[in-house]
Amino acid sequence: MRWKAAVAVTLLAAVGSSVPADADACMRMKRRRVQAVDHKLQDVNRAEHLLAKGEGKRAVKAAKRRFKSFTAATGSPDSGKALFNRAQRTIALATVRADGAMDLGRGMRGKTAQDKALNLAWATAVLEVQAAAEPDNLLLRTYYAEALSHHVGGDAQARDILTQLANDDLMPTARGYALLARTQQRLGDASGSDLSLQRCRDLGEGDDICSVA
Amino acid sequence: MKTRWAIVGLLVAACESEPQAVLSTEAVVDAEVSTTPTAPPEPAAEAGQVEHGQALVSKYQCNRCHDIDGVEPPELDYDCAGCHQKILAGDFEATEEELSHWQGRLHSLDEVPSLSGTDRLSRAWVASFLPAAHDVRPNLLASMPRFDMPDADAEAIAAFLVPSAEPERPTLGDAQRGRALLSEKGCMSCHRMTGVPAISALPTEEPLAADVLARGQKMAPDLRWARDRMRPASLVQWIVDPKAVKADASMPELGVTEAEAADIAAYLTSAELEPVALGEVPELPASLERPVTYAEVYDRIFGKICRHCHSDPDVVIGDGGPGYDGGFGFTKRALDLSTYEGLRSGSLDDDGKRRSVFKEVGGKPRIVAHLLARHSEVAGRPVEGVRGMPLGLPPIPMDDIVLLQTWIEQGRKKQ
Numbered sequence: 001m002r003w004k005a006a007v008a009v010t011l012l013a014a015v016g017s018s019v020p021a022d023a024d025a026c027m028r029m030k031r032r033r034v035q036a037v038d039h040k041l042q043d044v045n046r047a048e049h050l051l052a053k054g055e056g057k058r059a060v061k062a063a064k065r066r067f068k069s070f071t072a073a074t075g076s077p078d079s080g081k082a083l084f085n086r087a088q089r090t091i092a093l094a095t096v097r098a099d100g101a102m103d104l105g106r107g108m109r110g111k112t113a114q115d116k117a118l119n120l121a122w123a124t125a126v127l128e129v130q131a132a133a134e135p136d137n138l139l140l141r142t143y144y145a146e147a148l149s150h151h152v153g154g155d156a157q158a159r160d161i162l163t164q165l166a167n168d169d170l171m172p173t174a175r176g177y178a179l180l181a182r183t184q185q186r187l188g189d190a191s192g193s194d195l196s197l198q199r200c201r202d203l204g205e206g207d208d209i210c211s212v213a
Numbered sequence: 214m215k216t217r218w219a220i221v222g223l224l225v226a227a228c229e230s231e232p233q234a235v236l237s238t239e240a241v242v243d244a245e246v247s248t249t250p251t252a253p254p255e256p257a258a259e260a261g262q263v264e265h266g267q268a269l270v271s272k273y274q275c276n277r278c279h280d281i282d283g284v285e286p287p288e289l290d291y292d293c294a295g296c297h298q299k300i301l302a303g304d305f306e307a308t309e310e311e312l313s314h315w316q317g318r319l320h321s322l323d324e325v326p327s328l329s330g331t332d333r334l335s336r337a338w339v340a341s342f343l344p345a346a347h348d349v350r351p352n353l354l355a356s357m358p359r360f361d362m363p364d365a366d367a368e369a370i371a372a373f374l375v376p377s378a379e380p381e382r383p384t385l386g387d388a389q390r391g392r393a394l395l396s397e398k399g400c401m402s403c404h405r406m407t408g409v410p411a412i413s414a415l416p417t418e419e420p421l422a423a424d425v426l427a428r429g430q431k432m433a434p435d436l437r438w439a440r441d442r443m444r445p446a447s448l449v450q451w452i453v454d455p456k457a458v459k460a461d462a463s464m465p466e467l468g469v470t471e472a473e474a475a476d477i478a479a480y481l482t483s484a485e486l487e488p489v490a491l492g493e494v495p496e497l498p499a500s501l502e503r504p505v506t507y508a509e510v511y512d513r514i515f516g517k518i519c520r521h522c523h524s525d526p527d528v529v530i531g532d533g534g535p536g537y538d539g540g541f542g543f544t545k546r547a548l549d550l551s552t553y554e555g556l557r558s559g560s561l562d563d564d565g566k567r568r569s570v571f572k573e574v575g576g577k578p579r580i581v582a583h584l585l586a587r588h589s590e591v592a593g594r595p596v597e598g599v600r601g602m603p604l605g606l607p608p609i610p611m612d613d614i615v616l617l618q619t620w621i622e623q624g625r626k627k628q
Contacts, residue, residue: 082526082527082528083527085527086527086528134527136547136561136567137525137527137558138554138558138559138567139554139555139558168559168567168568168569169559169569169571169572170557170558170559170567170568170569171557172554172555172557172558173554173557174627202624202626203624203625203626203627204624204626204627204628205627205628
């Protein structure tokens with residue numbers, strides 16, 4: 001796929017030019033729950049919360065605040081890899097949901113069609129890498145499927161990932177069923193799409209989530 | 214060794230001081246016992262086996278709960294007992310509000326027997342106990358988990374904990390007299406001895422400080438196990454001066470002479486025991502008519518108990534717990550019960566593939582079956598192939614399990 005070539009360039013550039021700027025956090029990461037105030041954790045939690053509410057731009061802003069080098073391949077050992085990954089995937093998913101139209105910083109403003117494609121490619125690669133690195137995390141797998149579904153020709157692969165989860169009764173979210181319904185519809189499987197939408201609604205979600213629009 | 218089935222119903226009655234039937238003459242004991250166990254005295258353990266056992270203690274993460282001679286304590290993030298104790302003591306770095314909230318909900322691992330002075334124990338008993346732990350200290354809330362431990366591993370760990378050769382076995386005394394002494398010396402202020410006619414619980418000759426008594430009552434083993442757990446010479450020495458055997462022993466010195474200790478040991482090792490009584494397994498109540506929310510189930514079950522061992526390590530401190538990463542010698546299950554999405558994502562099967570926690574086992578969703586199995590375990594009726602959860606803790610009350618069952622039946626909605 002074209003996005004893979006594009007992202008390789010982006011990632012290489014990003015890794016080469018960025019040094020994680022969060023090395024001040026070493027002990028705080030070890031004890032992040034017990035600190036009265038841990039701003040880095042707070043910001044990541046807030047970013048995830050905002051994204052869940054559909055406020056992608058604000059989510060990206062919150063996540064970027066403490067992880068300015070979010071385009072790096074990984075966090076520095078001192079920064080806490082897990083927290084870095086959470087921040088990075090939040091930014092990536094928000095970018096996917098905005099079809100790349102997200103201001104991620106210099107060279108990644110997401111204004112032109114080319115910028116958007118580049119952002120989307122970067123975000124998809126991030127989610128692919130994270131999903132591959134954590135195969136036990138099914139939520140990451142659905143994020144990756146969601147990213148794929150935003151690429152031309154990506155629906156079939158996204159549908160296959162999500163169908164497997166649905167068949168095994170392992171779909172982590174109602175949104176996953178909605179996404180499955182969308183990919184099925186686009187691929188011409190109307191009855192499958194209806195069933196997936198119903199399973200989405202069975203989990204108590206309304207038309208804001210459970211739709212193919 | 215922190216060992217007990219958590220038979221909650223028995224806890225309250227465990228140390229009551231109300232006099233029981235006094236010195237029943239129906240106790241079937243030999244009047245004079247010369248302890249000559251059928252098994253020969255244990256030789257010193259082989260050095261290689263001791264070394265292997267020490268490595269296995271790391272593998273099974275015994276130090277997450279126990280202080281162990283010769284083993285470093287874990288970091289606080291991995292220290293289950295240390296974390297609980299710090300919270301209860303108010304030493305944990307957290308806000309007042311958090312501490313107060315946790316302290317109100319935290320009831321287990323406030324005391325855990327250290328693994329020091331373990332040479333007092335029978336190595337054979339330790340080896341047989343570890344793969345099939347049962348209740349030894351009925352007044353402690355948490356209990357030794359049912360490990361998935363091969364016999365060979367248990368034998369190596371036993372060699373590490375009990376490396377020395379068994380001392381010469383003493384000649385024990387008058388068992389009938391020993392039974393009387395158990396009462397007169399105040400032993401039953403803390404201990405119980407199931408399987409024999411009740412022994413009256415007289416107070417100790419010298420009143421014990423309240424904190425000493427409270428700790429003693431909490432930690433006291435059921436004396437029916439002493440004959441298998443303890444090496445005879447250590448048993449006598451322990452009764453005379455517990456801290457000479459184990460420096461942090463919770464049992465106080467009670468002014469028992471060596472001859473009296475030999476009498477008591479005679480009774481403990483020879484009194485005829487009734488078999489351990491099996492408990493009744495309660496029925497799961499009928500599902501609720503009212504709507505049940507995920508938030509309610511989380512608050513009563515997953516958030517309160519399960520997530521301590523089943524959490525995504527990306528989100529919590531530590532390793533996500535043995536139920537996620539495979540600590541305590543268990544296979545990695547990657548089960549995250551700290552979030553709705555994690556719950557829906559299931560867990561890894563033995564073949565490494567994920568399966569839903571809602572898949573039915575014996576007519577119940579798997580996650581419900583595990584909670585019910587814990588009730589069966591504490592009743593002495595473990596369920597083949599279904600490990601009871603929560604591991605080593607009292608069962609989740611049936612009224613809470615039915616909440617989960619109802620929520621599942623109502624479609625497992627997030628809102």
